[in-house]
Amino acid sequence: MRVKHKPGSIVVLCGGLGGSRFVDALRLAAGDEQVTALVNVGDDVEILGLHVSPDLDTVLYTLAGLLDEERGWGVSYETYGALEMAERLGGESWFTLGDRDLGLHLVRTGLMRAGRPLSEVTRHLCERLAVRVRLLPASDDPVRTVVETPAGELPFQTWFVGRGHADPVTGLRYEGAEAARPAPGVVEALGAADLVFLAPSNPFTSVLPILAVPGIPEALTAKHVVAVSPLVGGRALRGPLAEMMTSLGHEPGPRGIAELYGDLAGELVVDPADAGSVPGALVAPIVMVDPAVREEVGRAVLEAVS
Amino acid sequence: MRVKHKPGSIVVLCGGLGGSRFVDALRLAAGDEQVTALVNVGDDVEILGLHVSPDLDTVLYTLAGLLDEERGWGVSYETYGALEMAERLGGESWFTLGDRDLGLHLVRTGLMRAGRPLSEVTRHLCERLAVRVRLLPASDDPVRTVVETPAGELPFQTWFVGRGHADPVTGLRYEGAEAARPAPGVVEALGAADLVFLAPSNPFTSVLPILAVPGIPEALTAKHVVAVSPLVGGRALRGPLAEMMTSLGHEPGPRGIAELYGDLAGELVVDPADAGSVPGALVAPIVMVDPAVREEVGRAVLEAVS
Numbered sequence: 001m002r003v004k005h006k007p008g009s010i011v012v013l014c015g016g017l018g019g020s021r022f023v024d025a026l027r028l029a030a031g032d033e034q035v036t037a038l039v040n041v042g043d044d045v046e047i048l049g050l051h052v053s054p055d056l057d058t059v060l061y062t063l064a065g066l067l068d069e070e071r072g073w074g075v076s077y078e079t080y081g082a083l084e085m086a087e088r089l090g091g092e093s094w095f096t097l098g099d100r101d102l103g104l105h106l107v108r109t110g111l112m113r114a115g116r117p118l119s120e121v122t123r124h125l126c127e128r129l130a131v132r133v134r135l136l137p138a139s140d141d142p143v144r145t146v147v148e149t150p151a152g153e154l155p156f157q158t159w160f161v162g163r164g165h166a167d168p169v170t171g172l173r174y175e176g177a178e179a180a181r182p183a184p185g186v187v188e189a190l191g192a193a194d195l196v197f198l199a200p201s202n203p204f205t206s207v208l209p210i211l212a213v214p215g216i217p218e219a220l221t222a223k224h225v226v227a228v229s230p231l232v233g234g235r236a237l238r239g240p241l242a243e244m245m246t247s248l249g250h251e252p253g254p255r256g257i258a259e260l261y262g263d264l265a266g267e268l269v270v271d272p273a274d275a276g277s278v279p280g281a282l283v284a285p286i287v288m289v290d291p292a293v294r295e296e297v298g299r300a301v302l303e304a305v306s
Numbered sequence: 307m308r309v310k311h312k313p314g315s316i317v318v319l320c321g322g323l324g325g326s327r328f329v330d331a332l333r334l335a336a337g338d339e340q341v342t343a344l345v346n347v348g349d350d351v352e353i354l355g356l357h358v359s360p361d362l363d364t365v366l367y368t369l370a371g372l373l374d375e376e377r378g379w380g381v382s383y384e385t386y387g388a389l390e391m392a393e394r395l396g397g398e399s400w401f402t403l404g405d406r407d408l409g410l411h412l413v414r415t416g417l418m419r420a421g422r423p424l425s426e427v428t429r430h431l432c433e434r435l436a437v438r439v440r441l442l443p444a445s446d447d448p449v450r451t452v453v454e455t456p457a458g459e460l461p462f463q464t465w466f467v468g469r470g471h472a473d474p475v476t477g478l479r480y481e482g483a484e485a486a487r488p489a490p491g492v493v494e495a496l497g498a499a500d501l502v503f504l505a506p507s508n509p510f511t512s513v514l515p516i517l518a519v520p521g522i523p524e525a526l527t528a529k530h531v532v533a534v535s536p537l538v539g540g541r542a543l544r545g546p547l548a549e550m551m552t553s554l555g556h557e558p559g560p561r562g563i564a565e566l567y568g569d570l571a572g573e574l575v576v577d578p579a580d581a582g583s584v585p586g587a588l589v590a591p592i593v594m595v596d597p598a599v600r601e602e603v604g605r606a607v608l609e610a611v612s
Contacts, residue, residue: 048412049355049419079385085409089434091416099405102412103391106354110397113355128395 005034005302008134008192014199015040015206016058017072017238018230021288022199022297023133024062029298032132036189038216040201041118041137042145042174042209045157047095048086050105051112054157055206056122056137057104064129066100069291072238075100094162119183136189138210141180145209146173156205165240168247172204177212182219190219195305200230200286202241203260204248211264220264226305227265228286229254233273237289254278269301311340311608314440314498320505321346321512322364323378323544324536327594328505328603329439330368335604338438342495344522346507347424347443348451348480348515351463353401354392356411357418360463361512362428362443363410370435372406375597378544381406400468425489442495444516447486451515452479462511471546474553478510483518488525496525501611506536506592508547509566510554517570526570532611533571534592535560539579543595560584575607 010030012023014037027035040055054073061067061075068076078098087093097105104125111121117140126135145156149167159167190196198207211217234253236242242252250256254270254277261268268281275283284300287293316336318329320343333341346361360379367373367381374382384404393399403411410431417427423446432441451462455473465471496502504513517523540559542548548558556562560576560583567574574587581589590606593599 049416050412075391079387079405081385081405082388082409082412085381085406086413087409089410089413089431091409091413099385099387099408100391102405102408103388103393103397104395106356106388106408107392107395107397110355125395 005030006194007031007033008036008189009194010034010197011036011038011189011193011195012197012199013038013040013207013210014055014059014197015201016043016055017201018236019055019199019201019206020059020062020067021294022197022201022228022286023059024291025288025294025298025301026197027063027133027298028295029302036134036136036193038136038138038186038189038210040206040209041139042143042205042212043156043160044142044144045095045155047097047105048092050097050102050109051118052095052097052105053108053118053122053137056118056135057101059135060122060125060129060131063131063133063135066129074098095157096161117183119185134185134189136186137183138186138216139180139213140183142176143180143209143213144175145205146175148172160205165243169204169244170247172208174209174212177209178214180213182213182215187215187219190216190223193223196220196223196225198225198227198261198265200228200237202230202236202239202244203257204241204244217264224267224305225265226267226269226282227257227261228269228301229257229271229274229281231257231274232271232287237287254281267305269304311336312500313339314342314495315500316340316503317342317344317495317499317501318503318505319344319346319513319516320361320365320503321507322349322361323507324542325361325505325507325512326365326368326373327600328503328507328534328592329365330597331594331600331604331607332503333369333439333604334601335608342440342442342499344442344444344492344495344516346512346515347445348449348511349462349466350448350450351401351461353403353411354398356403356408356415357424358401358403358411359414359424359428359443362424362441363407365441366428366431366435366437369437369439369441372435380404401463402467423489425491440491440495442492443489444492444522445486445519446489448482449486449515449519450481451511452481453511454478466511471549475510475550476553478514480515480518483515484520486519488519488521493521493525496522496529499529502526502529502531504531504533504567504571506534506543508536508542508545508550509563510547510550523570530573530611531571532573532575532588533563533567534607535563535574535576535580535587537563537580538577538593543593560587573611575610
């Protein structure tokens with residue numbers, strides 16, 4: 001049975017890798033125009049004077065077929081001439097930016113310096129790369145995830161990339177979120193949605209920074225919200241989520257995820273490996289590292305929630 | 307006979323390719339510390355939000371052994387991933403910037419945005435690339451060559467690169483020059499010099515924009531100034547100088563160069579191919595496209611003027 005979805009009827013709150021793969025799965029199953037991705041900007045960072053939006057870029061590259069799927073970030077067949085030269089000249093080189101990737105950051109930064117908001121620039125980039133899924137940043141205003149650790153507060157990318165997420169996380173805050181407004185179209189997209197997913201992204205660093213923007217959680221209250229577990233068999237497929245849940249006092253498994261999202265999500269989808277771990281949870285295969293299985297995962301999840 | 311020169315005793319006013327090769331020739335013959343290059347900034351341009359100094363870069367890359375000698379600009383073994391992506395995304399792509407080259411522009415632009423003047427940034431880049439010849443931009447203030455053509459006034463790079471120097475040149479002006487000050491160290495370097503060369507660069511687009519900065523011509527008045535002809539056998543080795551001289555009403559040969567510089571230069575060095583073309587001109591081989599002949603050219607020129 002294939003469920004028919006109206007254009008824009010599915011909205012996904014997501015971060016980078018896990019989120020982008022889930023967005024890819026849904027658009028393959030339901031159609032590009034049916035899906036809106038509402039993407040975290042809490043990871044955004046300025047590198048070498050350029051505005052980098054790692055989560056937006058991972059979603060964009062995935063949908064455009066440009067992602068280095070093996071590595072899970074950046075562009076495939078990438079070169080690193082610019083960063084190598086910058087390093088040689090004493091420039092910032094701790095955050096790996098490939099040459100093709102830099103081309104995008106140069107264009108985005110130029111448009112933003114000319115006064116165009118991130119949401120408008122993102123639409124432009126989607127058009128140029130023929131990406132028809134709608135990508136919306138959570139906000140055009142700066143929201144920055146700050147990680148609290150025994151070594152002190154660290155900007156997200158300093159903690160994640162700069163220090164290899166080695167510092168235990170004792171808390172998080174989303175700087176700027178209180179004053180941020182949802183990007184144009186965000187509240188309208190949520191209002192028009194039949195189905196809202198919390199993607200299998202890290203809740204603390206991908207989903208909650210979106211929900212920290214006033215107006216976004218309010219737009220979810222009357223909606224059919226489904227969380228997809230970012231943990232399978234008690235482990236994140238990639239990244240430090242399980243360790244982070246433990247250090248923050250949550251159970252590192254689907255039950256911890258269910259408790260964390262609480263009333264925000266009416267349903268939780270877990271992988272068959274975790275069937276029975278959360279009473280009432282829906283079960284569907286949610287491992288979609290391989291692009292070839294994504295359409296099937298998208299269909300299975302949509303069928304499970306319909 | 308080898309003439310001994312004191313550190314900093316030779317100053318060269320120069321532009322990009324011809325100038326960089328002559329600076330290379332002199333430092334190979336006299337020693338790196340003996341030579342100061344006073345470099346044109348009239349060609350500087352902002353591309354993709356980055357400050358590009360084509361003449362400074364050509365001198366820097368030549369002296370660091372990084373120049374693509376075949377092409378005469380940019381870095382050897384270069385890739386173009388960033389520019390290709392920028393073009394795909396609708397960004398500025400008319401001015402070719404390779405990836406390694408972009409790495410330098412990113413570092414320079416970052417330092418300048420942080421408030422460091424071009425001269426200080428140039429010193430930093432030289433240190434990082436172990437270039438011991440002293441490179442000084444003519445000015446830290448913006449001086450921009452504007453080319454007058456039948457199609458109207460064009461910024462230099464628009465005329466040169468953007469339109470392939472197809473428009474006849476009817477005049478030139480150096481925007482900002484009147485208000486510009488010599489970069490720190492320029493007047494002092496000229497004051498300490500025993501010998502000042504006007505490099506075999508295009509006078510209109512490389513040497514005169516340096517001399518348009520108030521204070522620089524004044525510092526030359528009591529000096530031994532030697533112009534090296536940028537024309538050999540009536541032709542520039544590269545670039546549109548001969549055509550430009552004709553359209554501006556000058557004779558396209560060493561005699562035209564001698565008239566153009568007038569009292570500015572006490573002596574003119576011409577190639578053996580032009581021996582006898584200008585009464586009193588010194589003769590030395592000045593074709594130095596091949597890096598292997600540069601030291602010999604440097605020695606011959608220094609001996610001719612000593």
